[in-house]
Amino acid sequence: MLKVKNETYKKLLKINEQLAHYESILSLLYWDDRVCMNPKAAEYRGKQIAIITEYIHKVRTSKKYGQLVNSLNLDDYKKYSIEWVNVKWWKFEYERNSKIPPKLISKLSSLIPTSLQAWEKAKKEKKFKILLPYLKKIVSINKEMIEKWGYDEEPYEALVKGYEIDITPKEIEKIFSPLKENLIKIIQKYKGKEVPKIEIDKIKFDTQKLEQFCKFLIKKISNLEIRLDPTSHPFATTISPFDIRITTRYNSIESAIFGTLHELGHGLYDYYLPSSKYFGQPVSNSISLSIHESQSRFFENIIGRSRNFWEFFYRELTKHIEDFKNIKIDDFIKHINKIDLKPIRTEADETTYNLHIILRFNIERKIFNENIRLEELPELWNETFKEYFGYYPENDSIGVLQDIHWAESLFGYFPTYTLGNLISAQIYNTMKNKVNFDEIKQGNFENIIKFLKENIYDYGKTYTTKELIKLITNEPINPQHFINYIESKLKEVYN
Amino acid sequence: MLKVKNETYKKLLKINEQLAHYESILSLLYWDDRVCMNPKAAEYRGKQIAIITEYIHKVRTSKKYGQLVNSLNLDDYKKYSIEWVNVKWWKFEYERNSKIPPKLISKLSSLIPTSLQAWEKAKKEKKFKILLPYLKKIVSINKEMIEKWGYDEEPYEALVKGYEIDITPKEIEKIFSPLKENLIKIIQKYKGKEVPKIEIDKIKFDTQKLEQFCKFLIKKISNLEIRLDPTSHPFATTISPFDIRITTRYNSIESAIFGTLHELGHGLYDYYLPSSKYFGQPVSNSISLSIHESQSRFFENIIGRSRNFWEFFYRELTKHIEDFKNIKIDDFIKHINKIDLKPIRTEADETTYNLHIILRFNIERKIFNENIRLEELPELWNETFKEYFGYYPENDSIGVLQDIHWAESLFGYFPTYTLGNLISAQIYNTMKNKVNFDEIKQGNFENIIKFLKENIYDYGKTYTTKELIKLITNEPINPQHFINYIESKLKEVYN
Incomplete structure (x- = not known):
């Protein structure tokens, strides 16, 4: 049993190491966007970021990943050991992510770019009501998420x-x-x-x-x-x-x-x-x-x-x-x-x-x-x-x-x-x-x-x-x- | 039949558009490596590049991709039309790539980093014989590839x-x-x-x-x-x-x-x-x-x-x-x-x-x-x-x-x-x-x-x-x- 657990743990290590390389790539895409990139290429950068983000999200919320995470038991590890910390956070993140339906997440992510545009306009024109309809939607989605997460x-x-x-x-x-x-x-x-x-x-x-x-x-x-x-x-x-x-x-x-x-x-x-x-x-x-x-x-x-x-x-x-x-x-x-x-x-x-x-x-x-x-x-x-x-x-x-x-x-x-x-x-x-x-x-x-x-x-x-x-x-x-x-x-x- | 061909063509467009975003990411990884990156991070950059390169290669040499490419007939398109050019090059690249066994490619790619190191050393010490054994291997692999490609x-x-x-x-x-x-x-x-x-x-x-x-x-x-x-x-x-x-x-x-x-x-x-x-x-x-x-x-x-x-x-x-x-x-x-x-x-x-x-x-x-x-x-x-x-x-x-x-x-x-x-x-x-x-x-x-x-x-x-x-x-x-x-x-x- 311990051996199986150990194998599962190692699999999660490997998946997460691979994903960390994708996260590195994502960091670079963002950094370059803000520091180096010609703004004319923004549309393409947006797609590059979306591709990598979606891949990471897909793996981390996949059934397979969830099964691996769920099959580990935090109590099997010594408190504050490396393994304990890893398992604790894998579980926390997976639980938190998996409670939110993908549809709600994509609803929110597709809302944010327009909401940000509205915010910029509202700020420029000093008119809160330009932002208001977007803020209402965002708050309402957050309230939905709160109910899913519980408190x-x-x-x-x-x-x-x-x-x-x-x-x-x-x-x-x-x-x-x-x-x-x-x-x-x-x-x-x-x-x-x-x-x-x-x-x-x-x-x-x-x-x-x-x-x-x-x-x-x-x-x-x-x-x-x-x-x-x-x-x-x-x-x-x-x-x-x-x-x-x-x-x-x-x-x-x-x-x-x-x-x-x-x-x-x-x-x-x-x-x-x-x-x-x-x-x-x-x-x-x-x-x-x-x-x-x-x-x-x-x-x-x-x-x-x-x-x-x-x-x-x-x-x-x-x-x-x-x-x-x-x-x-x-x-x-x-x-x-x-x-x-x-x-x-x-x-x-x-x-x-x-x-x-x-x-x-x-x-x-x-x-x-x-x-x-x-x-x-x-x-x-x-x-x-x-x-x-x-x-x-x-x-x-x-x-x-x-x-x-x-x-x-x-x-x-x-x-x-x-x-x-x-x-x-x-x-x-x-x-x-x-x-x-x-x-x-x-x-x-x-x-x-x-x-x-x-x-x-x-x-x-x-x-x-x-x-x-x-x-x-x-x-x-x-x-x-x-x-x-x-x-x-x-x-x-x-x- | 034409409709099926058209669907196939569209599928290839879509796959290649997606891959082009990966290629953009790859370009950025290389550019940043040579222009911005702290050399201490070279090992990580190498892995990021490998992940993206392998993904692109995997898709472009996949059976599914090959079937799509092979099912199109260049003669169905008007010479020099956009479609004709695309089909022509998809075919050329796929044929050229698929003739080389993956093992030979990975043999070559894993050889190159050490060969480059040997070249740097050889150049520095003015000794051709430091490079010679690597060059022999590389030339021999190229000869193998020539036989696969034909002439x-x-x-x-x-x-x-x-x-x-x-x-x-x-x-x-x-x-x-x-x-x-x-x-x-x-x-x-x-x-x-x-x-x-x-x-x-x-x-x-x-x-x-x-x-x-x-x-x-x-x-x-x-x-x-x-x-x-x-x-x-x-x-x-x-x-x-x-x-x-x-x-x-x-x-x-x-x-x-x-x-x-x-x-x-x-x-x-x-x-x-x-x-x-x-x-x-x-x-x-x-x-x-x-x-x-x-x-x-x-x-x-x-x-x-x-x-x-x-x-x-x-x-x-x-x-x-x-x-x-x-x-x-x-x-x-x-x-x-x-x-x-x-x-x-x-x-x-x-x-x-x-x-x-x-x-x-x-x-x-x-x-x-x-x-x-x-x-x-x-x-x-x-x-x-x-x-x-x-x-x-x-x-x-x-x-x-x-x-x-x-x-x-x-x-x-x-x-x-x-x-x-x-x-x-x-x-x-x-x-x-x-x-x-x-x-x-x-x-x-x-x-x-x-x-x-x-x-x-x-x-x-x-x-x-x-x-x-x-x-x-x-x-x-x-x-x-x-x-x-x-x-x-x-x-x-x-x-």
């Missing part, structure tokens, strides 16, 4: 589970509520206070030199060969093991630099995952979106906006962009850490960013748990925004229409951004006692990356988000660490 | 047929023989004559500026968005219709510029082929390697080394590389057209290039028709080289080992290079009466490209090489046009 406490839970296997909306609420209260208090506290004004947007820069500086950051921090290309929306991707690529945009100095650091955080995690050792196996993957985001935010914010960091890199920055010679490093650091209260999430400062997320989390929950009418979304958005930020967004384009996620059917995704922020601060709090962050002043990131490798990257998908945080920090996810971190930073910024 | 006049014919469907080695000999005699005479004639010396290799250049100039060339000539990337070996590729990409290298000014022009010639042909209109159909492809090469050589040499061309572009060149201000345009044009007698084909001047090819053609013919011992290849090479060029190559690394082709099992490929050169001169001879080449002086390439579009590109694979040349120039392939062209040019160069 324990509330419908929205089934969506969150797609991104965080063991964190429920109730748990998120317990984390987000005190965070929200504290953030609103912090905003009140610093209201009207100013930092020395530096007009960073008026600084002239040579894009090539800014790019060189960003590449210098990557090389100096990681000591790895990681491609950096320009795109309109920054992202990180893994084509195959050792082939990690990130992008940033050069529309402003800040977005280029912090975009690079953010994606580098994602890239480092991907690079050091055991994806070569366990190629194609679930255990070689990242834990979750929130752990992934904790890594990007760690390098973007905790490292990248710290005094230590700029004590090393500011001189290099002035070499690439001369005008920084006229700006005091102190003023620059204050500038990149100040509270801004901007209406757009992707432009938000580190403090208010989480309020943007909490707002979305609360609205998503209302959509799926309370079945609110989608016509009311703009009003709900604006009122909640006013409550958190103290003012109404000027229009829906920089309000309810600002993000692509809902038009793309990404519900339950947003909370992982703030979970990532909180986790990064919580891990940082533990790291501080074990790693000397002053080493950054000498441009030395070795011990920081070593800690992350040994405590996060190396494990791959062995633990869940909650388990890993407990292991590293010896307590559950606790927003207080972020609050402490941001308060102590703001105290310095507004001193 | 009319001589064994080598079966190999040439893989690249030129209706040109036999006998016909090539008739073209190459007078060419060889004339070229040797020309070399004798100009022996010892000098052009004004310009030390172009000592000119300092900024790679980025040289790249900008090359991109300017592409844009100005083609008025298309064609990517240009740096690689160690320049190439042109089509990912999908409208997505044409070329590369060049910046190791020297000349190789960057003429590499760009050469690949642009390939790229223009690919861009204007009816590949979007007849996607995945044989008729949408290029005719042959020699026609493809005629296009690259046309832009590299006939256009790119002409006085008209530099009268427009020289000023722009001096803008990007200042030192050219100290070089007279006359001297530059003489320099890029002079006879050099270099031992390496890829560095050869326009006149002697063809002697390099004729040498290879004659040796390949001896290998397969006369079964010469491969141990004798270096001596045979050196003696023939001495006969043509008047001196012995210093060592095998710049002699018999210089090209990758044989180690890669590319036999019968070389003659297409010179056929391409001859064809470009022959077409040019006809074009001169219909297109005003003086327009190039104003940077206007519109009518030149229009002629090529209407007379070559638009037809796709409708005609064979021989048929097309007859159609355009009203005579068979005739080397005299190249001889006239090069003699009249050299007269100016050495005036």
Whole structure:
């Protein structure tokens, strides 16, 4: 019997290794689309992507695959062993996928391209009602899927589970509520206070030199060969093991630099995952979106906006962009850490960013748990925004229409951004006692990356988000660490 | 019956359209490998390429595919109609592929990577005997394949047929023989004559500026968005219709510029082929390697080394590389057209290039028709080289080992290079009466490209090489046009 199980396990390994090559191809098709491809070829690229996607989906939802997966018993494996992790995730993914009828999936996938077009138009024309009919369809399909998947406490839970296997909306609420209260208090506290004004947007820069500086950051921090290309929306991707690529945009100095650091955080995690050792196996993957985001935010914010960091890199920055010679490093650091209260999430400062997320989390929950009418979304958005930020967004384009996620059917995704922020601060709090962050002043990131490798990257998908945080920090996810971190930073910024 | 045939034809269209998407993916995997990929990921890329290649091969050699192809009758279609061309090529390819047992193919494919490694080592260490055992195996497999394919006049014919469907080695000999005699005479004639010396290799250049100039060339000539990337070996590729990409290298000014022009010639042909209109159909492809090469050589040499061309572009060149201000345009044009007698084909001047090819053609013919011992290849090479060029190559690394082709099992490929050169001169001879080449002086390439579009590109694979040349120039392939062209040019160069 054990031998048969072993054969089945090996078959699944082989199928998934093969599929992982297809997934590599898919990553390349997407990367190339966004980085290199002549847009005139979009129609052909769409078909190439569809062919590969459909093949992967076909194999993973096939009867044969299901039989193999179902014939394995998770209890036969030692908890947290490689095999246990693989079997656990094969089962989770297969169950989740197989509960949704193929027709519903293809209904959704064929809806998304037109929905995205509608979203772009709606955003451009500041008219929510252009998106509304598509959003209604997408939400309705998601509700159907929720019923197929099932849930324990509330419908929205089934969506969150797609991104965080063991964190429920109730748990998120317990984390987000005190965070929200504290953030609103912090905003009140610093209201009207100013930092020395530096007009960073008026600084002239040579894009090539800014790019060189960003590449210098990557090389100096990681000591790895990681491609950096320009795109309109920054992202990180893994084509195959050792082939990690990130992008940033050069529309402003800040977005280029912090975009690079953010994606580098994602890239480092991907690079050091055991994806070569366990190629194609679930255990070689990242834990979750929130752990992934904790890594990007760690390098973007905790490292990248710290005094230590700029004590090393500011001189290099002035070499690439001369005008920084006229700006005091102190003023620059204050500038990149100040509270801004901007209406757009992707432009938000580190403090208010989480309020943007909490707002979305609360609205998503209302959509799926309370079945609110989608016509009311703009009003709900604006009122909640006013409550958190103290003012109404000027229009829906920089309000309810600002993000692509809902038009793309990404519900339950947003909370992982703030979970990532909180986790990064919580891990940082533990790291501080074990790693000397002053080493950054000498441009030395070795011990920081070593800690992350040994405590996060190396494990791959062995633990869940909650388990890993407990292991590293010896307590559950606790927003207080972020609050402490941001308060102590703001105290310095507004001193 | 006709209806059944029509259904079969449609099925083949559909299968081949699907396969063309896989071929697009394959092109991207190769392009990315050479242009973007981190070399550490080579093993994974190899597997991705193998998966897609094997899939395409499996479908195209499947019983089902063979039955479909065999059930169509070429005589049922009007000659030169789209359908006729497609059926003709489906049949040709299937017959050629299906004659070779899969085992022989996999024997050859698994041999090539090690053979290439041996070639690199042999070339580096200047030791032919390192390559010899691999070459023996490859030649022996090729001989086996020749027997499977069959031939009319001589064994080598079966190999040439893989690249030129209706040109036999006998016909090539008739073209190459007078060419060889004339070229040797020309070399004798100009022996010892000098052009004004310009030390172009000592000119300092900024790679980025040289790249900008090359991109300017592409844009100005083609008025298309064609990517240009740096690689160690320049190439042109089509990912999908409208997505044409070329590369060049910046190791020297000349190789960057003429590499760009050469690949642009390939790229223009690919861009204007009816590949979007007849996607995945044989008729949408290029005719042959020699026609493809005629296009690259046309832009590299006939256009790119002409006085008209530099009268427009020289000023722009001096803008990007200042030192050219100290070089007279006359001297530059003489320099890029002079006879050099270099031992390496890829560095050869326009006149002697063809002697390099004729040498290879004659040796390949001896290998397969006369079964010469491969141990004798270096001596045979050196003696023939001495006969043509008047001196012995210093060592095998710049002699018999210089090209990758044989180690890669590319036999019968070389003659297409010179056929391409001859064809470009022959077409040019006809074009001169219909297109005003003086327009190039104003940077206007519109009518030149229009002629090529209407007379070559638009037809796709409708005609064979021989048929097309007859159609355009009203005579068979005739080397005299190249001889006239090069003699009249050299007269100016050495005036």
